[in-house]
Amino acid sequence: KRLDEYFAKVVLENCFHDRFDVLEVSDKPDLRHKTSSTGIEVTYATPSQVTEAMIRWFQISQANVSQKQDNIDWLRKRGYDYQDNAPFPFKTPVCGDTLKDTMIGELCDIVKAKIKKLNSPTANYAPLDHYELFVRSNIIIPVFQEFKVVNELAEYNIGEKKFERIYLLPYEEKLYVFDMLSGTVNIKYLYNRSEKMLEKAKELC
Numbered sequence: 001k002r003l004d005e006y007f008a009k010v011v012l013e014n015c016f017h018d019r020f021d022v023l024e025v026s027d028k029p030d031l032r033h034k035t036s037s038t039g040i041e042v043t044y045a046t047p048s049q050v051t052e053a054m055i056r057w058f059q060i061s062q063a064n065v066s067q068k069q070d071n072i073d074w075l076r077k078r079g080y081d082y083q084d085n086a087p088f089p090f091k092t093p094v095c096g097d098t099l100k101d102t103m104i105g106e107l108c109d110i111v112k113a114k115i116k117k118l119n120s121p122t123a124n125y126a127p128l129d130h131y132e133l134f135v136r137s138n139i140i141i142p143v144f145q146e147f148k149v150v151n152e153l154a155e156y157n158i159g160e161k162k163f164e165r166i167y168l169l170p171y172e173e174k175l176y177v178f179d180m181l182s183g184t185v186n187i188k189y190l191y192n193r194s195e196k197m198l199e200k201a202k203e204l205c
Contacts, residue, residue, distance in 0.1 A: 002025070002205055003201060003202065003205055004042055004043075004044045004136060005025050005030045005031060005042045006025060006201035006202075006204045006205050007136070007197065007198055007201040008030070008031060008040065008042045008134040008136070008167075008169075009023045009025060009031055009201070009204070010197045010198075010200045010201045010204070011134075011169060011175065011190075011194075011197055012031070012040070012134070012167070014193070014197060015175055015188045015190075019033075019036070020033050020038075021035075023040070026039075026126075028123065028124060028125045028126060029041045029042075029125060029126065029128075029131065030042040031134075032126070032128070036129070036130065037128045037129035037130060038128060038129070038130040038131070038132060039125070039126060039128040039130070039131050039132070040131075040132045040133070040134055041114055041118065041131070041132070041133050041134070041163075042133075042134045042136075043110060043114065043133070043134070043135055043136070044135075044136045044137070045106065045107075045110050045135055045136070045137035045138075045139070053075060053078060053080050054138060054171060056071040056074055056075055057071075057075060057080065057082065058171075059071060060072065060082065099145065099148060099149070099152045102145075103138075103139040103140055103141070104139070104141060104145065104149055104152060106137070106139055107135065107137070107139050107149070107153070107168065108152055108153060108155075108156055110135055110137075111133065111153050111156045111157060111163070111166065112156040114133055114163070115156060115157055115158065115159050115161075115162070115163065116159075118131060118159065118161050118163075119159040119160055119161050125161070130164050131161055131162065131163050131164065132163055132164055132165040132166070132167070133163040133165075133166045133167065134167045134169070135166065135167065135168050135169070136169045137168065137169075137170060138170060138171055139168065139170055140170060140172075141168075141170070141176065146176070146185050146187075147184075147185055149176075149178060149185065150178050150179070150180065150183050150184065150185055151183070153166060153178055153180065154180060154183070157180055162180065163180060164179075164180055164181050165177060165178065165179055165180060165181075166178040166180060169194075173189060173190040173191060173192055173193070173194060174187050174188065174189050174190060175187070175188040175189075175190060
């Protein structure tokens with residue numbers, strides 16, 4: 001988990017250097033910006049085997065013949081039937097009748113759990129002026145649903161303490177910023193910088 005916190009620190013400092021000059025890795029919440037009295041809770045919401053399966057799936061197209069077959073064999077042993085040019089077979093659908101039936105429902109569950117913890121009298125979170133949430137996950141949000149997600153998250157972002165911003169970093173080169181105060185969403189494109197940011201985070205750990 002410590003790597004996730006340092007990774008979130010590097011991503012946020014790079015994407016929002018005007019807001020976060022220095023984020024300190026702490027506890028309850030995981031990151032703190034002293035000047036603005038802002039705390040950021042960090043969570044990684046993808047099981048490690050799913051993460052490795054995704055990496056292997058997307059690497060196959062660039063692998064040599066031997067590596068390609070090794071990855072295909074690894075995937076098939078774990079129930080992933082690889083097909084050329086097919087999308088990764090997520091267990092939860094990307095689209096559905098309602099947002100709660102899709103991967104967005106998983107994001108809502110994360111927010112609900114984190115808000116409950118943030119407001120728990122026994123959690124002992126530091127008293128700060130602002131709280132935010134950073135989620136790293138394999139969740140995919142279709143373009144036509146991006147602006148609906150804020151309203152969906154608002155249903156769960158309730159309590160004396162609320163997350164003013166919710167960041168979502170999926171396995172695409174972009175960072176979603178759900179502004180819960182204004183009800184808007186912005187996207188920061190990373191332009192293939194995430195690997196370098198991850199390396200920087202590993203150096204800091």
